[in-house]
Amino acid sequence: MLPRSSSRDERHLELDKRAGEAASVIRKFAAEKSPILLVTHFDADGISAGSVILAAVKRLGAPAHLRAIDNLSEKVLEELEDVEADLAIFTDIGSGYLSIIGKALRHKEIVIADHHQALGEQPPNSHHFNTHLLGFDGSVEISGAGTAYLLAKALDPQNKDLAPMALVGCLGDQQDKGPKRTFTGLNEGILRDAVEMKLVEVAQDLILFGRQTRPVHRAIASTTTPFLPGLSGEEDRCLALLDAADISTKVDDRWRTIVDLSMEEKRRLVDKIIQHTISLRMSGEVALELVGNVYTLTREGPWTPLRDAREFATLLNACGRMGKAGLGIALGLGDRGAAFEEAQRVYAEYRKGLAKYMNWLTGDPSVLRQKGHVVMVRGEGVIDENMTGAISSLVSSSNLFGGSKVTLVVTSTKDGQAKVSARATDQLVAKGVNLGKFLQDLSPNYGGNGGGHAIAAGATLESERLDKFLEEFGRIIDSVVS
Ligand code: C5P
Ligand code: C5P
Ligand code: ZN
Numbered sequence: 148m149l150p151r152s153s154s155r156d157e158r159h160l161e162l163d164k165r166a167g168e169a170a171s172v173i174r175k176f177a178a179e180k181s182p183i184l185l186v187t188h189f190d191a192d193g194i195s196a197g198s199v200i201l202a203a204v205k206r207l208g209a210p211a212h213l214r215a216i217d218n219l220s221e222k223v224l225e226e227l228e229d230v231e232a233d234l235a236i237f238t239d240i241g242s243g244y245l246s247i248i249g250k251a252l253r254h255k256e257i258v259i260a261d262h263h264q265a266l267g268e269q270p271p272n273s274h275h276f277n278t279h280l281l282g283f284d285g286s287v288e289i290s291g292a293g294t295a296y297l298l299a300k301a302l303d304p305q306n307k308d309l310a311p312m313a314l315v316g317c318l319g320d321q322q323d324k325g326p327k328r329t330f331t332g333l334n335e336g337i338l339r340d341a342v343e344m345k346l347v348e349v350a351q352d353l354i355l356f357g358r359q360t361r362p363v364h365r366a367i368a369s370t371t372t373p374f375l376p377g378l379s380g381e382e383d384r385c386l387a388l389l390d391a392a393d394i395s396t397k398v399d400d401r402w403r404t405i406v407d408l409s410m411e412e413k414r415r416l417v418d419k420i421i422q423h424t425i426s427l428r429m430s431g432e433v434a435l436e437l438v439g440n441v442y443t444l445t446r447e448g449p450w451t452p453l454r455d456a457r458e459f460a461t462l463l464n465a466c467g468r469m470g471k472a473g474l475g476i477a478l479g480l481g482d483r484g485a486a487f488e489e490a491q492r493v494y495a496e497y498r499k500g501l502a503k504y505m506n507w508l509t510g511d512p513s514v515l516r517q518k519g520h521v522v523m524v525r526g527e528g529v530i531d532e533n534m535t536g537a538i539s540s541l542v543s544s545s546n547l548f549g550g551s552k553v554t555l556v557v558t559s560t561k562d563g564q565a566k567v568s569a570r571a572t573d574q575l576v577a578k579g580v581n582l583g584k585f586l587q588d589l590s591p592n593y594g595g596n597g598g599g600h601a602i603a604a605g606a607t608l609e610s611e612r613l614d615k616f617l618e619e620f621g622r623i624i625d626s627v628v629s
Contacts, residue, residue, distance in 0.1 A: 158282045162333075166301035169258045169276040173302060176234040176256070177209035184232035184255070185213040188239040188291060189472045190536065191319025191464035195292035196238035197472075198479025199309045199316075200260070203299035204236075206306070215472030217533060218607060219244040220596070224251030237261065239291025239316075242277045243587060243598030245269050260298045262289050263599060264583045278333065286576075286600035287324045288332025292316020296337060310341035311444050311456065312479055318442070319460035321372065321540070324573075328354060328439030338442075347456070348443045353405050353413050355437065356458060360450055362402035364389055367420075371501070372457075373433045374545035376509075377423065380502045392419040429546050453478070453487070462490050465497035468533045504530060504538050509547070519625040520575070522552045523617070527565075530558040535568035536605060543570035551575050553582070553624050557613070564595065565613040568605045576601045579627045589619060 153161075176183055183204055187197030197213055204211045212230065216223055219240055227235065228251050235255045241248060242261040249257075249270025257273035262285030269275050278294045279285030289297075296313035299306040317323070317334050325331045330338050341347035352358060356369040364385035371379050378385055389396055392415045396403060408416070417438060421431035442456035452458035459478075466475030471493050477486045508514045508524055516523045522542070524530075530538060535556045543554040551574040557567050569582045582604035586597030590606040593616040597606025608616055 153282055162278065162281050162283070162297065163301070165276045165281065166297050169260065169274045169298055170301035172256060172258055172274050173204065173234065173236065173298075174207065177204065177207035180209060181234060182232040183209050183211045184227065184230045184235040185211055186227060186235060186237045186240065187213065187215050189215040189217045189467040189533075190239075191460040191467065191475075192291045192316040193239040194463045194467050194472055194475035195312045195316030195319060195460070195479055196260070196290070196295040198476050199292055199295040199299050199306075199312050200236060200238050201476065202309055202312075202480055203302050203306050206303065213476060215467065215476070216240065218605075219247065220607070221247055221251060224248060228252050228254065234258065238295045239263075242266070242275070242279070243583070244596070245273070245275070247596075249273065258298075260291075260294045261285075262291050262294045264581075264587065264601075266587050266598060283333050286320075286602050287322050287334075289334060290317035290320045290322055292319075293334055293337055297333070307340050307344060308346065310337050310344065311346050311446075313337045314341060314347060314442060315444075315456050315459045315463065315479075318457045319464055323440070323457075327351065328436065346445055348445055349440055350443065351439065352441045353408075353416070353437055354439055354441060354457065355405050356461065357452065358405040358441065358455060358458075360452055361404060363394070363396060363405055363408065363416075366405055369498070370437070371541055372544060373436050374505075374541045375420065375424070375433070376427055376429070376545055376547055378420070379545075380505065388419050388423060389416070392416050424546075433544075433546050448483075451487070452491075453483075462494050464537065465494040466490055468537055469493050469497050469500075470533065500531070500534065501537060501541065504534065505541065508538075508542070517548060517552070519621055520552055520628045521621050521624055522548050522554050524554075524556045526556055526558040528559065530556065532558055532560045532566050535566055536603075539568035539570045540603070543572070553580065555617075555620070557617075559610060560607065563610060565608045565610045565616075566605070567597075567608070569599075569603070571602045573602070575628060580624065585620065585623055589616065589623070 187193045201213050235257050237259045241259040242263045242265040246267035260276045262278045265277055265280050278289045283289045292313045299309055355366040357366040364382055367378055367385040368382040394412050420434040425431045444454055447454040463475040535558050539554050539556040551572045554570045560566050571580045571582050581601040583599035586604045586606040590597035593612040594609030595607045
């Protein structure tokens with residue numbers, strides 16, 4: 148492993164070397180026309196990563212089969228071992244599960260291209276391309292899709308045209324954490340590739356969902372990153388806010404969109420949103436996240452949500468979490484028409500589901516428990532196991548609880564296990580909170596597994612041991628933070 152203190156050149160050289168090694172393994176199997184199994188995570192970044200690597204492998208003419216999964220358990224791995232393929236490529240998942248992958252996939256060659264914190268012994272039949280281990284922070288500088296893109300580029304420089312999907316993935320993982328929602332680290336290089344190829348254009352604007360496609364009040368109400376309490380999901384209140392800001396919603400009979408507003412109107416709108424959040428006794432800072440870089444995918448049809456890279460990511464996230472990862476992959480590979488129509492329907496359902504959960508958890512005080520530095524949502528029997536991550540991200544970004552807290556969303560799985568999704572804040576990470584590491588270390592003591600990034604992580608545990616786990620987790624967070 149190369150520490151972050153190594154020089155930039157050293158880290159880049161090692162990165163190219165590791166990507167080259169993994170690429171030569173893939174090329175060898177592809178040349179033999181050997182079936183290849185692709186395994187990817189089911190969220191927006193994972194679907195983008197899967198699309199990138201599937202496109203690259205198809206271009207080599209190899210027969211490939213892709214599976215999107217939410218978690219790497221021994222059971223899932225046994226099923227993967229049964230798939231007829233000599234090579235398995237993991238993207239956006241795998242590095243945290245090296246030992247169990249090695250045990251289960253004994254008869255396959257393995258390539259892992261991931262940006263998560265790693266754990267376990269690297270299996271002898273594997274090639275591990277992990278950008279985080281190479282000294283590039285996998286929570287902000289490079290996503291799973293970005294890592295898959297670097298591998299695709301090592302396979303063939305012509306794969307540079309896949310850069311837009313790598314950016315969609317990194318936006319899905321919320322890696323636009325530089326000033327004014329810019330990219331940093333390796334993500335910046337990927338953006339350069341995409342801009343050079345004229346596939347992506349960068350501009351500054353208000354970052355509201357449906358910036359080019361939705362009436363302004365609906366764009367504000369549809370925005371959930373960050374979650375704006377009292378506005379997200381509340382179209383009527385957004386209309387009232389526009390009225391108070393003296394911004395007309397229509398020209399003649401046509402609804403205006405964010406891109407139709409003048410600079411002065413945009414400024415008034417942000418000021419009103421800041422006043423609104425302050426009136427709820429929250430910091431107005433959250434509204435500043437609404438101004439920054441927007442990334443336009445130039446090849447996408449005008450007036451479609453896919454043209455905005457963030458909205459593309461939201462659509463993919465909806466597909467994955469609603470059990471339609473295959474549809475997301477189709478979009479990632481360039482299918483439009485019926486696939487796009489279907490994705491929009493899935494997205495509408497996803498939004499309805501999220502709004503229902505948010506109403507439930509803000510309407511019933513007993514659902515939310517705050518203790519020390521942890522805010523917990525007990526969603527057993529209510530929250531779908533695939534939705535915990537999305538809800539945890541929403542609650543965490545909502546600032547509903549003031550101050551910097553760890554958010555933990557808990558539910559039960561259909562197999563009777565407990566599932567948790569944890570989110571921290573930049574301030575807590577700066578104080579030493581590393582959720583991925585804590586969950587990686589703790590979960591095996593409670594009959595499960597876990598991992599992820601410092602700021603966002605998850606775990607599956609034995610239900611009977613959940614309460615004890617939660618106690619220990621809370622103690623660890625409080626001891627690190629205070
Ligand atoms: O497995 P993967 O790395 O793709 O997932 C990271 C998850 O963490 C994503 O669902 C992303 O939205 C979430 N995240 C978050 N807050 C951050 C960074 C990531 O909720 N600040
Ligand atoms: O499921 P959730 O969105 O909360 O996952 C957050 C992060 O934690 C993701 O990067 C995911 O890959 C990781 N994770 C993990 N092991 C688990 C659950 C989640 O590494 N058992
Ligand atoms: Zn990821």
